[in-house]
Amino acid sequence: MSLKRLAEHLELTEGTVSRALNNYPDISAKTRKRVQEQAAALGYRANPLARRLATGVAEAVAYIMPENNSSISDPFVSQLLTGLSRALSERGWDLLVTQSVSAEEEPDMLHKLITSGRVSGVVLSRPFKNDARIKLLQQAKFPFIVHGRSVDHEDYAWYDVDSQAAITVAVDHLVSLGHQRIGFIGAPTYYNFAQVRLDGYKDALAHNGIALDPDLIAITELNDDGGERAAGDLLDRPDPPTAFVCVNDTQAIGVLAAIRVRGLVPGKHVSVIGYDGLRFGRHTNPPLTTMVQPQEHSGRQLGDMLLSIIDGGDPKDFQELRSAELLRRKSDGPVWTKEAEAES
Amino acid sequence: MSLKRLAEHLELTEGTVSRALNNYPDISAKTRKRVQEQAAALGYRANPLARRLATGVAEAVAYIMPENNSSISDPFVSQLLTGLSRALSERGWDLLVTQSVSAEEEPDMLHKLITSGRVSGVVLSRPFKNDARIKLLQQAKFPFIVHGRSVDHEDYAWYDVDSQAAITVAVDHLVSLGHQRIGFIGAPTYYNFAQVRLDGYKDALAHNGIALDPDLIAITELNDDGGERAAGDLLDRPDPPTAFVCVNDTQAIGVLAAIRVRGLVPGKHVSVIGYDGLRFGRHTNPPLTTMVQPQEHSGRQLGDMLLSIIDGGDPKDFQELRSAELLRRKSDGPVWTKEAEAES
DNA sequence: ATTGCATCCGAAAGCGCTTTCGGTGTAAGT
DNA sequence: ACTTACACCGAAAGCGCTTTCGGATGCAAT
Secondary structure: OOHHHHHHHHOOOHHHHHHHHOOOOOOOHHHHHHHHHHHHHOOOOOOHHHHHHHHOOOOEEEEEOOOOOOOOOOOOHHHHHHHHHHHHHOOOOEEEEEOOOOOOOHHHHHHHHHHOOOOOEEEEEOOEOOOHHHHHHHHOOOOEEEEOOOOOOOOOEEEEEOHHHHHHHHHHHHHHOOOOOEEEEEOOOOEHHHHHHHHHHHHHHHHOOOOOOHHHEEEOOOOHHHHHHHHHHHHOOOOOOOEEEEOOHHHHHHHHHHHHHOOOOEOOOEEEEEEEOOHHHHHEOOOOEEEEOOOOOHHHHHHHHHHHHHOOOOHHHOEEEEOOEEEOOOOOOOOOOHHHHHHO | OOHHHHHHHHOOOHHHHHHHHOOOOOOOHHHHHHHHHHHHHHOOOOOHHHHHHHHOOOOEEEEEOOOOOOOOOOOOHHHHHHHHHHHHHOOOOEEEEEOOOOOOOHHHHHHHHHHOOOOOEEEEEOOEOOOHHHHHHHHOOOOEEEEOOOOOOOOOEEEEEOHHHHHHHHHHHHHHOOOOOEEEEEOOOOEHHHHHHHHHHHHHHHHOOOOOOHHHEEEOOOOHHHHHHHHHHHHOOOOOOOEEEEOOHHHHHHHHHHHHHOOOOEOOOEEEEEEEOOHHHHHEOOOOEEEEOOOOOHHHHHHHHHHHHHOOOOHHHOEEEEOOEEEOOOOOOOOOOHHHHHHO
16 A cells, blocks of 8 residues: 555545645645545555655664673663663654674774664663763764763763762661671773772772772672672682672672682671662572662663654753662671670 | 765766666676775765665564563573674664564554565564464565464474473473472463473373372463462472472572472472573572573574575474473472481 | 735655666677 | 677666645635
8 A cells, every 4th residue: 555546546646645644734624634534444554664765764763782791691671672662662663773793893883873874863871981982973963872871971861870879878888787898899890880880889988988908899790700700709818808799780699609609608797789689689599689770661761862862852951860779688787706696 | 975976976877886786797897896996985885775665675674572571571682682683784684673562462563564664574482372473474474483483383484492392301300309299380371382381291290100280280470479479389288299390490489489488498308490591590599400491592593594584485494493401400309208308 | 806815735856776678889690 | 791699888767755846726805
């Protein structure tokens, strides 16, 4: 069912039918009604490819998947894509998902993507501290939004959670439990989120009057093995930490393992706090105390915000900072001492 | 940089340039070389929208995300999309991701999708026993592949793991450990995979000469709460099972919890075997014995197979059945008896 | 009756490509 | 020298829409 056939059927020209369907004001109410009714009756729907070519609007946005280096499935993309897809489909727009083969090729890939006309906007995730992709998009004045932030994030749109504050909360909590030697299990700091969380850790130590011990900071992969190895190293030192803060729940789970392997019990001898609020943490041994961040609506939010920007909104008006909350389960507790042990 | 400008620059017509770029045989080697070199030099890349309209090839396929009812993020979609996207991007094709608002609307949505011309093929996931979407795609003779299978799966392409056999392996293993009362934690059987795994359970009991006790079968949600509740119900019966087989690792984790809550220790008093091989199962209490299925390449495979079908391949030639393997961790063990306990 | 002004629709160009067809030039065949 | 045959490129239509522009019509105002 093409526009041409519909027009013939209605004894109108294609242009008129098109304008009637698109609610142009220069079509009488009568014929507009007639056209729209017949179109519905005959099941006419404009060919999106033709419309996109004619209007120059791609009617689609791309989600750039974070490269999952550790070959670990990212637990959030599914939820995020659901929300994004919903936001877009209400407009009849498409959601494209891309992933570059390597991080080096990403800027090039992105450049090709935005110059190809296939998409009207882009959502970027897990940015680096200085992200070439963000600079590229800014220079091209191409609509985009970032899930997360880079160092300079004043001039573009983003949706993020204040993980610096979150880590501060975690550290403060541990300090309030008496911990002074707190290990930090981090990730490579070219990821901005990793840097920010490290900053949060340092700040928290500072305002709690605790001297920073560089030996207590470990940078490792974002998975359980990374956490286990890093925590193990710290625990085997002469003066091991009594608590750990991790940038990620999966790491934290590895930390739990490292602790148990050494005959200690997490939450008693050594505390650990994760980050993400994975449901799964309810079932670790012991259940994982963690910082939970709202994940459900992020996709939806990102989609709506990006669409507003594509509609001409000022990116600076679309910066949303959520906060994470401490979820106490069982992996945190007061500093363990032999004396306290003896008493109980 | 449009074809028009490139043609003017080369002092050729658009048609000639187009044919040169697309390696038509009626272009002399000399001018072809000249055209391609200049195109590369000037950074010309054909506008995909225009090409798609002109050729009638959408150069894109859609991945239909399974509706995640339980609002739980599906841990595999990320991996799967990565593989799919790689397979497609080698051809310069796009990956669309869609998800219907409700299961009822899905066939309609799918129909609109495939008649809109936006995609050349579809990959469906987690099919129902009798899946209206599959019938729709078959009738429309639209290229598609299914991740999983429905009941009648002779006539279309699919990539699946033999989960019936897998569950049989799990049950056989438990029987070999002396278990006779084996509980089954399943999922709603409109999902074909849930039905198939239930069948595997029943078959395995039969060929092990164990009478089927319907009270030992629980159908519940695919998450930890579902598993915990269902297992709890079974454990509270007068004659509880000594082992559980679950349709999914997340359920199994809930089962572990249900067991521990009742003062029993999983892997000792009660065995449990999960399904999926989630990495996370290494860290449950105790580590979860499970059936692992190869996930890494499924996206890549699905993509390659679908492309072959779009290229005219017979869907029946693209049916791949993988198998899952038992990964023994610590949640399975011989039947517990007071006598054995006394001895040790 | 003429002008003026909306109102409404048709005509046609255009979006940026592809592809068929036909025609020219040149080499080969007799 | 005259076909026959290729090899090669230009011309033009077409993919299915949108959008601008102008012209026809009708009605009110002069």
